[in-house]
Amino acid sequence: MAKAAESSGDPGTTPPRPLFAGLSDISISQDIPVEGEITIPMRSHIREFDSSTLNESVQNTIMRDLKAVGKKFMHVLYPRKSNTLLRDWDLWGPLILCVTLALMLQRSSIDSEKDGGPQFAEVFVIVWFGAVTITLNSKLLGGNISFFQSLCVLGYCILPLTVAMLVCRLVLLAEPGPINFMVRFFVVIVMFAWSIVASTAFLADSQPPNRKALAIYPVFLFYFVISWMILTFTPQ
Amino acid sequence: LPKHACVPYSFSVEFEEASDLLAETPDAATTSGSNQLTPQGHVAVAVDSGGSYGAEEEVEESDRTALLQEEKQQPGFWTFGYYQSFFDVDTSQVLDRIRGSLLPRPGHNFVRHHLRNRPDLYGPFWICATLAFVLAVTGNLTLVLAQRRDPSIHYSPQFHKVTVAGVTIYCYVWLVPLALWAFLRWRKGVRERMGPYTFLETVCVYGYSLFVFIPTVVLWLIPVPWLQWLFGGLALALSAASLVFTLWPVVREDTRAVVAVLLSTVVLLHALLAVGCKFYFFQPLPLAHPAPPTQAASLSPDLPPPPTSRAHTT
Numbered sequence: 001m002a003k004a005a006e007s008s009g010d011p012g013t014t015p016p017r018p019l020f021a022g023l024s025d026i027s028i029s030q031d032i033p034v035e036g037e038i039t040i041p042m043r044s045h046i047r048e049f050d051s052s053t054l055n056e057s058v059q060n061t062i063m064r065d066l067k068a069v070g071k072k073f074m075h076v077l078y079p080r081k082s083n084t085l086l087r088d089w090d091l092w093g094p095l096i097l098c099v100t101l102a103l104m105l106q107r108s109s110i111d112s113e114k115d116g117g118p119q120f121a122e123v124f125v126i127v128w129f130g131a132v133t134i135t136l137n138s139k140l141l142g143g144n145i146s147f148f149q150s151l152c153v154l155g156y157c158i159l160p161l162t163v164a165m166l167v168c169r170l171v172l173l174a175e176p177g178p179i180n181f182m183v184r185f186f187v188v189i190v191m192f193a194w195s196i197v198a199s200t201a202f203l204a205d206s207q208p209p210n211r212k213a214l215a216i217y218p219v220f221l222f223y224f225v226i227s228w229m230i231l232t233f234t235p236q
Numbered sequence: 237l238p239k240h241a242c243v244p245y246s247f248s249v250e251f252e253e254a255s256d257l258l259a260e261t262p263d264a265a266t267t268s269g270s271n272q273l274t275p276q277g278h279v280a281v282a283v284d285s286g287g288s289y290g291a292e293e294e295v296e297e298s299d300r301t302a303l304l305q306e307e308k309q310q311p312g313f314w315t316f317g318y319y320q321s322f323f324d325v326d327t328s329q330v331l332d333r334i335r336g337s338l339l340p341r342p343g344h345n346f347v348r349h350h351l352r353n354r355p356d357l358y359g360p361f362w363i364c365a366t367l368a369f370v371l372a373v374t375g376n377l378t379l380v381l382a383q384r385r386d387p388s389i390h391y392s393p394q395f396h397k398v399t400v401a402g403v404t405i406y407c408y409v410w411l412v413p414l415a416l417w418a419f420l421r422w423r424k425g426v427r428e429r430m431g432p433y434t435f436l437e438t439v440c441v442y443g444y445s446l447f448v449f450i451p452t453v454v455l456w457l458i459p460v461p462w463l464q465w466l467f468g469g470l471a472l473a474l475s476a477a478s479l480v481f482t483l484w485p486v487v488r489e490d491t492r493a494v495v496a497v498l499l500s501t502v503v504l505l506h507a508l509l510a511v512g513c514k515f516y517f518f519q520p521l522p523l524a525h526p527a528p529p530t531q532a533a534s535l536s537p538d539l540p541p542p543p544t545s546r547a548h549t550t
Contacts (some may be wrong), residue, residue: 118395139316140323141358210326214358221366228373232393 069093076156077210079198081147085156086149086202094155097162098127104165105229117233126229131155138207138215145206154219157199161223164191165230184231192227196220240542322357322436330359337444340478346444347437347482355436362442364409367446368402370453375517377457397517409446413438416483416502423490432486445478449510456518464514472510476503 053061069092075084102123135150167216168184199219207215311317336350347353376394383389413435420432433441452471456464479502487495 063277117393122395137323137362141533142320207382210328213327214325214330218362218365221362221369225369228369228376229393229395232376234391234393 019210042218062236065092066088069096070235072156073159076159076198079201084146085153089149089152089153091148091152094152094158097158098124098192099224101127101158101162101165101226104169105233118229123229126225130174130225134218134222138203141207141211141215143215144212145203153199153202154222157195157202157223158226160191160194160225161188161230163190164227166235168230168233169235174234188227188231192223195223199223301527316419322355324354325356325358333440333444334447336445337478339482340474342481345482346441346478347433349439351440353437355434355440357436357439360399360439363443363447363450364405365402367450367453368405369398369452371401371405371513371517372398374453374457378518380458381457381459384536401513401517403511404509405446409439411441412493412505413442419498420486422485423494439483441479445475445506448474449513453513456514464518466511468510468514472507475510479503479506513536 068088068090071126072085072090072093075082102120105118105123106120107117131151131154134154135145136146138145138150139147164187167187171180171183171187174180196219200216201217204212311321333346333350333356336344336346340346372394375397379389379391379394383391415467417433418440424432448471452467455467458464480499483499483502487498490498
């Protein structure tokens with residue numbers, strides 16, 4: 001430090017030495033090893049990732065989310081014991097399904113106020129508040145699943161019932177009669193059973209073993225109510 | 237010295253625990269209870285000085301620490317753990333409580349034998365939810381079946397009945413026990429032997445007593461009127477008996493007038509709920525004029541169906 005001060009105080013004759021040049025002359029205690037590599041292995045990788053999601057086209061973003069949703073749909077349709085729905089939960093799928101179901105189930109505007117099927121808002125409220133209530137119930141019973149994971153599973157498992165609603169709508173275009181009703185009844189029963197099996201495959205492991213039935217029964221009631229709304233739907 | 241520091245706390249806690257225990261076990265003589273309190277206070281202080289006491293005091297000491305452990309773990313009502321304590325039941329326990337409410341016996345107090353003073357909220361909540369949905373669904377089914385027999389009846393999903401059913405049943409299971417609990421606490425001074433039930437125990441009793449209506453409502457699908465009234469009467473008798481047998485030990489020492497009025501009010505409210513549901517959800521009226529949502533039996537079942545031009549078949 002003294003040398004640097006001396007040399008900088010000498011004007012004109014020699015060009016000023018760069019700052020901190022004298023630091024290399026300071027001797028550090030020899031027994032502290034200060035050699036080694038400092039590398040951040042993920043760093044360049046993260047930087048690439050960040051800039052790629054900022055600069056990618058909108059289509060890429062949408063397709064990536066749609067693919068994630070579609071992958072989870074496949075997991076619901078072929079329920080195996082896997083962790084995909086739980087690990088990478090998202091609520092896009094349940095939202096799409098709930099809106100589709102509510103749009104198809106709502107009564108037409110010419111129907112009277114008191115009688116008739118549910119309004120859009122009523123279906124929405126039943127699905128979301130039902131899912132929240134079941135999640136709270138399973139958490140209060142001591143389950144170790146997180147709030148949004150449970151909402152995600154319950155929402156995705158409405159997929160079979162939405163398919164049943166589509167089929168019922170198509171069948172209702174044909175002539176009414178007992179065969180019409182039997183076909184719809186059969187389809188709804190099968191899809192109801194599929195929903196229950198799918199959600200049980202995902203949710204059952206997170207409950208304490210002697211309370212599994214207590215946690216699964218509200219799921220049964222929830223899908224039963226939705227199936228009932230689908231079965232009693234009459235186009236006006 | 238931690239032992240000395242916690243003595244006052246333990247003494248007051250212990251007093252409350254002992255008085256609760258005395259309230260719950262009416263057979264325990266009060267004299268021996270009060271004797272238990274003072275020596276334990278001395279035991280807590282004197283243990284450190286190494287006095288040699290008998291084995292009895294050591295057992296009391298271990299009981300006291302066990303009680304302290306339980307007492308200390310009571311969380312505040314703003315934590316999630318507080319509400320978790322109301323759902324601390326297993327499947328077998330819930331099934332046992334349902335069985336107990338279905339088969340009331342005169343000496344068999346529901347709260348003591350089945351709840352064992354650990355009320356849960358799972359049973360009442362989900363039994364009410366199930367009952368509300370089953371009422372709406374079977375009411376709708378009745379309309380479907382009625383329409384098959386008489387195609388002039390206009391069918392519609394009647395979704396608003398779900399809301400009415402839900403609100404009615406939940407209000408019943410929360411407000412009536414609240415009134416009953418408040419009344420019993422007000423009359424507490426008359427009773428020496430047994431403390432009143434806590435609010436949650438009363439809610440539990442009412443919630444589990446509604447379970448018998450679930451199969452009854454399903455059986456009301458059978459369109460034979462006298463059979464429907466028979467099933468309704470049976471269910472009402474079972475349910476009201478369960479309530480009365482549970483309430484009887486608590487109101488037994490009260491004056492006869494109060495006992496008669498209380499028990500008959502309880503049974504009357506229960507009957508009103510059953511009859512109201514029967515009339516509101518199971519009237520296959522042709523729905524040109526939908527039934528008003530009142531609980532009084534003001535609807536006449538003989539209304540002739542006006543001819544409607546909007547008859548639809550499903």
